[in-house]
Amino acid sequence: MSLKNVEKSFVQELQVLYPENEAQQIWYLAVAHLTGFDLRACEGRQFNPDPCMLKMLSDIRKRLLKAEPIQYILNEAWFYDIPFFVNKQVLIPRPETEELVDAVIQEHKTRPSVRILDIGTGSGCIPVILKRKLPDATVTSCDISAEALAVARKNAAKYQQDIHFMQLDFLEETNWPQLPQVDVLVSNPPYIPVADQTSMHKNVTDYEPALALFVPDEDPLLFYRKIAGAASAVLAPGGRIYLEVHENLAEETRQLLETKGFTAVIKTDMQGKQRFVLAGFANS
Numbered sequence: 001m002s003l004k005n006v007e008k009s010f011v012q013e014l015q016v017l018y019p020e021n022e023a024q025q026i027w028y029l030a031v032a033h034l035t036g037f038d039l040r041a042c043e044g045r046q047f048n049p050d051p052c053m054l055k056m057l058s059d060i061r062k063r064l065l066k067a068e069p070i071q072y073i074l075n076e077a078w079f080y081d082i083p084f085f086v087n088k089q090v091l092i093p094r095p096e097t098e099e100l101v102d103a104v105i106q107e108h109k110t111r112p113s114v115r116i117l118d119i120g121t122g123s124g125c126i127p128v129i130l131k132r133k134l135p136d137a138t139v140t141s142c143d144i145s146a147e148a149l150a151v152a153r154k155n156a157a158k159y160q161q162d163i164h165f166m167q168l169d170f171l172e173e174t175n176w177p178q179l180p181q182v183d184v185l186v187s188n189p190p191y192i193p194v195a196d197q198t199s200m201h202k203n204v205t206d207y208e209p210a211l212a213l214f215v216p217d218e219d220p221l222l223f224y225r226k227i228a229g230a231a232s233a234v235l236a237p238g239g240r241i242y243l244e245v246h247e248n249l250a251e252e253t254r255q256l257l258e259t260k261g262f263t264a265v266i267k268t269d270m271q272g273k274q275r276f277v278l279a280g281f282a283n284s
């Protein structure tokens with residue numbers, strides 16, 4: 001069987017779960033991973049798959065049809081410009097978060113020795129990219145999950161980035177004294193109210209860690225309130241805060257930060273959604 005025919009039925013079958021362009025992209029990710037070819041080189045490339053590769057593609061297809069994300073099947077997710085190891089213990093890094101990281105990089109290119117704290121690091125995608133792009137920065141990351149930290153450490157080691165990881169429950173204020181003094185606080189915390197679950201895709205709700213996604217319906221700004229509280233203690237004068245937020249709660253998050261003594265602005269993402277709140281001390 002030619003690869004073109006396998007591709008056709010694979011992409012067609014996947015369309016019960018994904019729009020055609022996403023199904024096609026998943027195919028390319030799978031083939032690029034299995035062959036080691038560059039993603040772009042797989043598009044339009046023709047070769048005869050051996051039986052072993054056909055078997056692997058068929059196994060991948062079976063798992064995909066159960067709505068398992070391709071990133072967990074391949075244990076790989078691209079973020080910024082490199083592939084990260086991922087498993088079901090960590091959120092799959094999203095393109096929006098690349099923009100969050102980019103905002104930190106752009107504003108600190110001329111201040112290389114900046115000290116950064118990433119709260120809720122998951123796969124470690126944020127600190128690894130920040131340390132690669134700002135090599136003189138001191139980067140600390142915390143997460144409550146030991147399993148997530150194992151993944152983050154693996155990614156830091158993969159790219160030989162010296163990052164200080166801490167396992168700690170950030171919501172517990174008595175843990176804040178353990179945190180270092182920093183110039184930048186960055187976080188993509190859980191921000192989806194539990195009630196939103198019903199309208200979400202199965203590939204997220206059935207597979208991604210609830211701990212990384214959800215907040216109580218009655219307190220959706222929980223993490224932002226705590227971040228603002230911790231910031232008063234750990235952020236150095238002139239320090240900055242970079243947050244990814246729920247698109248429907250951006251204004252509330254901005255106001256929350258303002259009431260805690262920060263000036264805060266909303267920034268939209270590539271899709272025009274209100275996705276980030278950037279803040280600094282009101283008096284600096």
Ligand code: GLN
Nearest residue numbers: 091121122188189190212
């Ligand atoms: N910081 C990680 C990311 O942006 C994890 C975020 C999370 O688990 N909420 O992907």
